[in-house]
Amino acid sequence: MLDQIQLCDGISRVEIAQRTGLTPQSVSGIVRRLLDEGIVREDHANRVSSGGKPRTALRINAGAGSAVGLHFDPVELTCTVVDLLGRPLVVRRRPTPPGTDPSHVVTAMTELVAEVLAEADVPRAQVLGLGLATPGPIDQHLGMVVAPPQLAHWTRVPLKQMLGDRTGLPVTLDNDATAAAVGERWSGAGRGVANFAYFFFGTGIGGGLVLNHQVYRGGSLNAGEFGHASVLPDGPECYCGNRGCLELLANPSAIVTAAHHRLAGHSGGDGGNSVLREPFERDPRLVDHAAIRVAAGAGDPLAAAVIDEAAERVASMAVSVANLVDVDLIVLGGHGIEHVEKRYADAVAAALATRPLSRHIRVVDVAPSPLGADAAVVGSAALVLHATYSPQLSALLAD
């Protein structure tokens, strides 16, 4: 029900009853308690009049509580504090400490949380909890990170408990891509969309699913691993144990390898007039993933051809996701497509218009993420709000 108020700011009790299927009496009772607790307020200045008697608009009291979100990427930590509407008050980043000792990382996380709360001037007592987004696969029941492929030697680390002990906050753990999907649902491209897939481009390619308006996590809480569906079943082995995964063909290192191959003259005839030619001849390491994306975004033909090849692989996977999960929308996000969002979105849109079985009924939409690289950190904070209010709502309904 809070969801409805958040989605439709200024909704009335009658409209909530219509949308949730709850009786007017139940809705009135729950609203009364939310008002008593200060979570919701009545907006008498904006009464909703639709012919009959005017209805009082309900609004979330954004300042009544806050939640901390923390995105743990192997390269960078990002932290935010959000209000009850999920709006970030402060966002701060710092590099992830290198090395293999989890306790160093937990120390850096703890410091970053303290900095963000101080900067936003939010007392710790007002914080409902801390949402932690980590690379998958995770084991949510045990609160551990399970062999994340990008973090050597991090096997079954009890991160949830370590971070809870150090910060004194209740910790909610989720897959980074699931958290980003939640962020998109909360305040990004997925707002109000019943079924969507979120493709997350980072060091690898992950994703999340929102089905029937709910985050769908899957039986082991690891749904949406779009990077590890096979696109070449007889292809090379992937570190994940599968073969010919999308990620092998379209991750940053595959893109860099393809660009270097072309620049070294092994394929294509477009290397001569590329802006990447001069830096490549100086030092091939200068032509990294970021440089290729910047060049492709500016229209460099060699860089664009390399990006378009990767985007075509992603587009094929998008068609498979449409045929398997039949979503209404595919959202593309993450720092790995920065500067080339449009090239990816165009390739995916062209494929979705012509190849899924359901295209005769409706064409699946595609949208670059408006939250970009912040989707995971915003979503991890939003997960705290969900975790706090969903059980509370069940308790209210059961009374």
Add this chain to the structure above:
Amino acid sequence: MLDQIQLCDGISRVEIAQRTGLTPQSVSGIVRRLLDEGIVREDHANRVSSGGKPRTALRINAGAGSAVGLHFDPVELTCTVVDLLGRPLVVRRRPTPPGTDPSHVVTAMTELVAEVLAEADVPRAQVLGLGLATPGPIDQHLGMVVAPPQLAHWTRVPLKQMLGDRTGLPVTLDNDATAAAVGERWSGAGRGVANFAYFFFGTGIGGGLVLNHQVYRGGSLNAGEFGHASVLPDGPECYCGNRGCLELLANPSAIVTAAHHRLAGHSGGDGGNSVLREPFERDPRLVDHAAIRVAAGAGDPLAAAVIDEAAERVASMAVSVANLVDVDLIVLGGHGIEHVEKRYADAVAAALATRPLSRHIRVVDVAPSPLGADAAVVGSAALVLHATYSPQLSALLAD
């Protein structure tokens, strides 16, 4: 709630309250009405005693109503009538009339429904409705079949309305593979499993998804098209508009082509001692899909090798489905794997044990369908029971 009583025959009111999260008062109220309507009965002979005061077991009154299921396959019509527990009383088949005129098919369907009701001695007034399972993609809102690839010239046929007019029964329309998944959930391998994918092997390869204990249909009601996820993105064009689809590589005609290729000596050296050698030399048409499956099921090396190649393609897709949708179980069914269920299940199990990302948390199960080719027709009848009781339950809850 009826779902709970059906799943756990002999469940008590207290257990229903625990499982559904409804209050004991609500459960009592709903049970009283179901008793009044004769849908549920109290089983005083089997009181559930668990330490405290004995609890009355509730059972579904199986004979209080029935539903008709009809499976429309391009080759064969199958019809059943089930009781309130979803148990088939009668199953009847007849060939689908050839040709391109939908009205001939509707006539055959109407006759078959009348035969089945007469045979089961069920008066039409006691039938809650008719569930129709048809090849996808379908448009459930309009009740039409949308360009089913195997039915030439069948574009946007208002089958739901035509059949309702002719039989006088309310018609519920669903994708055949979704209906089969419902059948598996109702009385097959998926009973009680939270998340499973059902692979349906017929003329093509389709499927259905049950996620969070619910049938997941997708935004356009066409989820689970496992045959049309691409396994060779640069492969040949499929009739569906996509490229290199699983179905192209593993459907009956691909299997027949591969067997003929080996028998003609183009690949493999195992054709000499195959039981298919003699019939192939007599008339290649004798070596059809059924003959290959029978031979493979009996251990013929050439036939087994051909089937195992197709099964390996299916296993790759199963791994992708595990990584994308993170199901707990994969069910394999349909007449297209008759005699070779075990070869398919073994290939899929081996892949699921070693390749999905979540294998360190738990290994996804695989099970051949116990309902076999009848899953769709049983499921289409079960859909009527769902459609009848779910809105009724909402109405009861809203009172």
